[in-house]
Amino acid sequence: MTGRPPVSGATQVVGIIGDPIRHSLSPLLYNAAFDALGLDWVYVVFPVAAGNGAAAVDAFRTLGLSGLNVTMPHKADCAARCDELTPDAAALGAVNTVWTGADGQVRGDSTDGEGFLRSLTAAGIEPGAQRVLLLGAGGAARAIARALGRVGADLTVAARRIDAAEACAAVASGGRAIDTVDVAQLDAVVGVATLVVNATPIGMHGEAQPFSSTALHEGQIVVDTVYHPLETPLLAAARAAGADARPGTGMLLHQAALAFEHFTGQPAPLDAMQRALTRHLTV
Ligand code: NAP
Numbered sequence: 621m622t623g624r625p626p627v628s629g630a631t632q633v634v635g636i637i638g639d640p641i642r643h644s645l646s647p648l649l650y651n652a653a654f655d656a657l658g659l660d661w662v663y664v665v666f667p668v669a670a671g672n673g674a675a676a677v678d679a680f681r682t683l684g685l686s687g688l689n690v691t692m693p694h695k696a697d698c699a700a701r702c703d704e705l706t707p708d709a710a711a712l713g714a715v716n717t718v719w720t721g722a723d724g725q726v727r728g729d730s731t732d733g734e735g736f737l738r739s740l741t742a743a744g745i746e747p748g749a750q751r752v753l754l755l756g757a758g759g760a761a762r763a764i765a766r767a768l769g770r771v772g773a774d775l776t777v778a779a780r781r782i783d784a785a786e787a788c789a790a791v792a793s794g795g796r797a798i799d800t801v802d803v804a805q806l807d808a809v810v811g812v813a814t815l816v817v818n819a820t821p822i823g824m825h826g827e828a829q830p831f832s833s834t835a836l837h838e839g840q841i842v843v844d845t846v847y848h849p850l851e852t853p854l855l856a857a858a859r860a861a862g863a864d865a866r867p868g869t870g871m872l873l874h875q876a877a878l879a880f881e882h883f884t885g886q887p888a889p890l891d892a893m894q895r896a897l898t899r900h901l902t903v
Pocket of ligand 1: 692756757758759760779780784819820821822824845846847868869871872873875
């Protein structure tokens with residue numbers, strides 16, 4: 621580990637806003653990256669109450685922060701306050717990353733979808749070649765749906781509200797929607813999927829997925845966006861069925877790495893970030 625200089629008047633400050641936010645793993649990830657590269661940067665948490673997202677972007681400008689990550693419930697409000705959005709952020713109407721370009725313009729990106737894709741390609745999986753069942757239709761699901769649609773994956777979105785599933789599927793051209801109420805239909809779609817993705821909070825507190833474990837099988841890839849716990853009931857069932865089970869740490873790492881690149885203009889030290897994450901989540 622290279623180590624950073626002591627915090628001084630020259631230190632560049634990056635942070636994350638959210639509500640709640642004290643539990644965030646982002647300080648761990650980014651400070652490990654700054655340490656590894658010996659950068660005089662520091663990453664902190666800013667608890668910002670719902671409704672104050674746009675004001676936080678104004679404060680970002682006023683305080684001259686070097687970057688800002690954004691999480692619930694501020695993603696849409698912050699997107700509306702940026703000067704420029706990447707195509708992903710504009711399409712989703714949401715940002716998780718805000719920084720200032722060389723021209724002084726405040727830019728916003730949504731790195732979740734691309735981070736999800738990178739987590740797969742880093743594992744030797746080709747996302748565009750997959751037949752995907754995506755569970756959930758919220759912010760993470762929409763980002764993943766857009767990214768999978770861009771690379772040409774065959775996508776079905778399943779959610780407990782069919783209107784939300786349809787809106788999410790529409791983010792990807794050719795995307796289809798079903799509801800999770802009809803378990804037999806859901807089981808059939810899971811059974812033929814090469815990639816199953818949970819983009820709901822199901823599993824954070826031990827809940828089982830809304831389809832039969834028997835629909836999972838060997839040769840499938842099963843990704844949970846949930847990373848705490850590392851082994852959700854879905855991943856345990858997938859592993860028991862002989863599938864390739866992957867926790868949400870991959871997406872977490874790669875969406876942060878992309879944001880790091882926006883902030884610093886340098887490639888992220890993925891190994892150092894991964895080590896910090898693994899150490900934290902397995903102790
Ligand atoms: P969100 O916008 O609130 O969306 C949550 C989605 O899950 C909605 O479609 C919601 O349906 C559905 N849902 C919630 N509880 C459910 C239940 N009991 N049964 C069926 N569906 C349920 O949240 P989000 O930001 O998309 O986050 C979703 C998950 O992704 C969270 O667990 C989060 O930790 C994870 N995530 C991980 C990463 C990563 O880097 N690994 C990044 C972002 C998010 P309704 O609309 O009907 O409530």
